[in-house]
Amino acid sequence: MRGRTDLAIEHFENITAKPKDKEIEGIEKNEYEKFGCKCTDINVLTDSAAETLGKDKGRYITVNIPNFISDPESETAAENALSDIFGSLLPSFGTILIAGLGNSEITPDALGPMAVGKIFTTRHIPKEVAEETGLLGLRNVCALPVGVLGQTGIESEETVRVVANSVSAAAVIVIDALAASSITRLFNTVQITDTGISPGSRVQNRRKKISKDSLGGIPVIAVGIPTVTDADSIIRDGGGNSISENMVVTPKDVDRLIAKTAKLISSSLNRALFPKISKEDLDYLVL
Helix, strand or coil: CCCCCCCHHHHHHHHHCCHHHCCCCCEEEEEEEECCEEEEEEEECCHHHHHHHCCCCEEEEEEECCCCCCCHHHHHHHHHHHHHHHHHHCCCCCEEEEEEECCCCCHHHCHHHHHHCCCCCCCCCCHHHHHHHCCCCCCCEEEEEEECHHHHCCCHHHHHHHHHHHCCEEEEEEEEEEEECCHHHCCCEEEEECCCECCCHHHCCCCCCECCCCCCCCCEEEEEEEEEEEHHHHHHHCCCCCCCCCCEECCCCHHHHHHHHHHHHHHHHHHHHCCCCCHHHHHHHCC
């Protein structure tokens, strides 16, 4: 494996780069465009395929968003594509819990907490207030910045499981920062999967997995964007020799990139959850 990565598409590309392994039995791969964004849907169907790929069985949807940081039209296209995909994966009714994993005090790890801070939450709105404000009939949504074990002393999986059961969640959406083996994928790729997520895996601190099984049957949609890569990956790309397996790097303007990607994820989720409310009104409601 060339560099540490949480992206199923990079695992797939590393294996199929060999001439004899252009396809993997038990894996379906489909490529398509959505609102101008290239999407790759990898469906891992068998245990043997999961072992070969090094990823759990399930779907991994990768959306390329290469120019959205600087190009407003690309940003709109990325938001349209993501909201459409989220809408296709979410149950049509029931409470949705959105959990943001990560440490808000460490910028490359702050994607989850920052994104949930801009989610339009409705579960707490009394019926009479909803009637007066024209919000009656909206689905229940709640958001949870989970923090990390080192801050709370509680496993993220434990927190999400208890809260999800407490609010009778129909589904849980988990947002977290990821690692990529290629620097070109940093802040340019969104991975959406129904397999759940292991917090801390990007820095080799894998914790208890948050998944449908661990939550007692509640579906889990994991959303992530790579924010770090191994230093060795960059050095190898430049023809150099390995220096350290434990050093990770991130772009120097990571503050701006995290803010932009967190807003992209939250805006896309808000639109998927509340399709009858305009984007402008949603942006106003989460100010």
